[in-house]
Amino acid sequence: MENVNAKTLKTLSDLSVVDLASRLTAWGFKGSHAEVLLRAYYETGEETGWSELILPRGLTERLYEEFLANRPETAARQVAEDGTTKLLLKLADGRTVETVMMTDFRDDRVAGCVSSQVGCAMGCDFCATTKTGFERNLTAGEIVEQFLALRREAIAVGKRVQTLVFMGMGEPMLNLDNVLEGVRRIAPNELGALGWRQITVSTVGIVPGIDAMAAANVNIHLAVSLHAPDDATREKLLPMGKRFGVEEILAAADRYQAKTGRPVTIQYCLLKGVNDSPAQARQLAALVGARRMHVNLLGYNPTGLSLKGVAYERADAKAGDAFAEVLRSQGVATHFRRPRGRDIDAACGQLRRRAIAGVNGGTSAPAAESQKGL
Numbered sequence: 001m002e003n004v005n006a007k008t009l010k011t012l013s014d015l016s017v018v019d020l021a022s023r024l025t026a027w028g029f030k031g032s033h034a035e036v037l038l039r040a041y042y043e044t045g046e047e048t049g050w051s052e053l054i055l056p057r058g059l060t061e062r063l064y065e066e067f068l069a070n071r072p073e074t075a076a077r078q079v080a081e082d083g084t085t086k087l088l089l090k091l092a093d094g095r096t097v098e099t100v101m102m103t104d105f106r107d108d109r110v111a112g113c114v115s116s117q118v119g120c121a122m123g124c125d126f127c128a129t130t131k132t133g134f135e136r137n138l139t140a141g142e143i144v145e146q147f148l149a150l151r152r153e154a155i156a157v158g159k160r161v162q163t164l165v166f167m168g169m170g171e172p173m174l175n176l177d178n179v180l181e182g183v184r185r186i187a188p189n190e191l192g193a194l195g196w197r198q199i200t201v202s203t204v205g206i207v208p209g210i211d212a213m214a215a216a217n218v219n220i221h222l223a224v225s226l227h228a229p230d231d232a233t234r235e236k237l238l239p240m241g242k243r244f245g246v247e248e249i250l251a252a253a254d255r256y257q258a259k260t261g262r263p264v265t266i267q268y269c270l271l272k273g274v275n276d277s278p279a280q281a282r283q284l285a286a287l288v289g290a291r292r293m294h295v296n297l298l299g300y301n302p303t304g305l306s307l308k309g310v311a312y313e314r315a316d317a318k319a320g321d322a323f324a325e326v327l328r329s330q331g332v333a334t335h336f337r338r339p340r341g342r343d344i345d346a347a348c349g350q351l352r353r354r355a356i357a358g359v360n361g362g363t364s365a366p367a368a369e370s371q372k373g374l
Ligand code: SF4
Pocket: 120, 121, 122, 123, 124, 127, 128, 129, 130, 168, 169, 170, 171, 204, 348, 371, 372
């Protein structure tokens, strides 16, 4: 398990304004150029805005030399019939992560989904990402660069990124410092200007991470991937369920809600015969009904045999409707997450696995939708 040394992988987005100012000063330029340079870079997701700036000779060349060469490249790109665009980004050390743009949020807007780690160690049994294991945490800059790649994609189709979710590869709470550092560049007006309320961090239920995010005073949304209302079922699906029980996770979510005043979203992927019964819906409603939490029901993307050799199936539409109806009848705000990108490798980790296996990442794949909220 490699612990990345951010110093060896710096992109421009790894630097705050203060960091860049001190770098410029060390190179013999005025530190005051830092803010305008970074702001122009974030505005379009690339350095095109610099051509309109009056900068000292040699400065942009030095920036290219030192930082821009490390920027992630698009190694594969898939566009679904519904416009969902999935990017496989190659990082400076050759590793790859997935980033997704969903185009149908509103006509002129898109929603983005970014990764927080290369691979994942959580071992959720229905997830494709974890099958390739954990490689390393992403730096804050690599997280920001995913957002900027989405911003470029959106601009190219005349839209803008409206919301960003950390529901791609990895468990954000296990790389929380870098996730929050990235968020602190993406959200505020000085740089990314996306807005704090437009960002959601999703966790499989890492309680200390939820508390740390609450303590960090960042006014962003929290989503919890629950996927079962009882510990016995949950532990079969999510190994982390053995470490943190349902009640303990929801208590942490309560604390997050109390601290931030923001309703927590519960993610629940419906699996046929596993967690889709009316009794389980009643159990879930009893847990979240009084808590003001929203429930997002997700369709499952078959990704072959699981780590434990299980061939999970998507819950029948009838079972899904009945499940939602039970929740709604108990007063729980419930949404079905609309499937997107079903004609591409939309499930989290699928495109990367195909690329690792040497299959052309740009070809289409069996219909699928993400387990993580796409
Ligand atoms: S669902 Fe998320 S936390 Fe679980 S293994 Fe996949 S990427 Fe990791």
